[in-house]
Amino acid sequence: MTDVAPLHAEEQAPLEGVIKGEVLRMYQEVAEHPEGEFHFYHGRQAAEMFGYEREWLDRAPPGAVASFAGVGNPHLRSRLQAGEVVLDLGSGAGLDSIIAGWQVGPTGRVIGVDLNPTMCRKAEAHAAASGVRMACHEGRMEDIPLPDASVDVVISNGVINLSFRKRTVIRELFRLLKPGGRLSITDIVSAKQLSQSIVNDPKLWAS
Amino acid sequence: MFGLLEDAGFKRVRSTIVPGFAFRKESTRDAAEGYGVKAVLLTAQKPTT
Numbered sequence: 001m002t003d004v005a006p007l008h009a010e011e012q013a014p015l016e017g018v019i020k021g022e023v024l025r026m027y028q029e030v031a032e033h034p035e036g037e038f039h040f041y042h043g044r045q046a047a048e049m050f051g052y053e054r055e056w057l058d059r060a061p062p063g064a065v066a067s068f069a070g071v072g073n074p075h076l077r078s079r080l081q082a083g084e085v086v087l088d089l090g091s092g093a094g095l096d097s098i099i100a101g102w103q104v105g106p107t108g109r110v111i112g113v114d115l116n117p118t119m120c121r122k123a124e125a126h127a128a129a130s131g132v133r134m135a136c137h138e139g140r141m142e143d144i145p146l147p148d149a150s151v152d153v154v155i156s157n158g159v160i161n162l163s164f165r166k167r168t169v170i171r172e173l174f175r176l177l178k179p180g181g182r183l184s185i186t187d188i189v190s191a192k193q194l195s196q197s198i199v200n201d202p203k204l205w206a207s
Numbered sequence: 208m209f210g211l212l213e214d215a216g217f218k219r220v221r222s223t224i225v226p227g228f229a230f231r232k233e234s235t236r237d238a239a240e241g242y243g244v245k246a247v248l249l250t251a252q253k254p255t256t
Contacts, residue, residue, distance in 0.1 A: 039235045049227045071246040072225035158246075160208065167211050174215045180255040183217075184248070186225055189208055191243025 024116050034066035042069045047095070050186075051076065060098050064126040067093035070157035072186025075099055079182070083107040084152040087176065089144070089185075090114060090159030091136055094123030100155055101132030111151070112136035113144055142168045146176045154183040161188040208249060217251035224248075 029036060034043055041049060043066045044057055050073040057065050069092060080086065080103035088097040091112030101110045110127065112134055114120050120136035127134035139145040142165050154173050163169050173183055212220045228246035230236040 037231075039230050039232050041229070041231050050225065071228055072248050074248065077221075077248060077250045166208065167214070170208075170211045170215045170217075174217065174253060177253040179253060181253045182250065183252075184250050186246060186248045187208060189245055189247055190239075191245075 028116060028118065040069065040071070043067070046070065047073075052099075056099050056102075059130070060095055061126045061129050063122070064093045064095040064098060064130075067122075068095045070096065070186060071188055072157065074155040074157050074184045074186050075103075076184075078103075078153060078155055078184040080104050080108075080153060085150065086110045087144075087146065087151045087154045088112045089141055089154060089156035089173070090162075091123045091134075092119055094126040094134065094136075096155055096157055097123055097134050097136075098127050098130045098132050100153075101127060101130065101134055106133070108133075110134040111146065113139045113141065113146070115140060142172065144172045144176060148175055149178045149181075151176050152178055152181050154181070154185065156183075156185040156187070158187060160185065208247070212249065212251045216254065218254050220249070220251040222247050222249050 040046070047057055047065065047068050047070070048054070050070065052073055052075075074096065078100070080100055082105040084104045085108060086100045086104055088100060088110060091097050091114050094112065097110045097112050101108070104110065110132060112120060112123050114123065114136060115138070117138040120138055123136050124134055137145050141159065141163055154177060160166055160169050177183070209220055209222050225246035225248055230239055
């Protein structure tokens with residue numbers, strides 16, 4: 001997908017706001033009503049499909065597992081080490097943060113960033129119940145509220161595709177990683193430019 | 208996204224397709240296939256200097 005949808009700037013700004021609202025609504029719905037039907041697989045079924053270890057899913061709080069809405073498994077290549085600082089971009093209900101926290105151990109820490117403050121509080125509660133040090137910040141991925149060179153590893157799962165400004169998001173990740181820092185992200189890409197009807201449909205964009 | 212990572216200055220950019228990814232609803236799945244939509248696992252590293 002390209003960085004910015006092919007719209008004039010004056011058309012894009014209000015649409016971006018509508019899409020942000022739809023993204024907030026949809027993922028809050030997954031968190032609050034995980035038994036519902038969505039465009040995407042979610043919960044334990046999705047996590048198992050992507051190769052999450054059963055031990056992780058058995059050990060994590062059921063609410064974190066049920067609300068999982070990722071598109072893959074960033075832990076397969078994250079190579080996390082004890083003591084590292086991890087950013088989970090778009091931390092949602094916290095399952096990926098918890099798994100990362102178990103890997104970096106008590107000398108490491110996990111920072112979540114999510115658009116939705118309710119999800120942040122939920123992720124922190126799930127992490128605390130899992131023995132993981134996690135602080136979640138409400139924030140936009142295009143303007144991440146963290147200092148330069150403050151993170152060893154970025155993980156993210158199905159989030160960056162939701163942004164209208166992907167180039168800005170990637171620059172932010174570069175800025176906040178320490179020299180030698182790594183990222184391991186799973187996300188959705190398309191081989192062809194999406195049609196304007198899809199770009200203009202907040203529900204489709206958010207899914 | 209691969210190109211965006213390289214443009215930003217990341218090195219050792221790698222991309223692999225996530226096996227098994229699909230949309231649950233058939234209508235969304237069909238539309239996504241038409242656009243070549245895939246899930247990918249991307250890794251990259253910020254240079255040390």
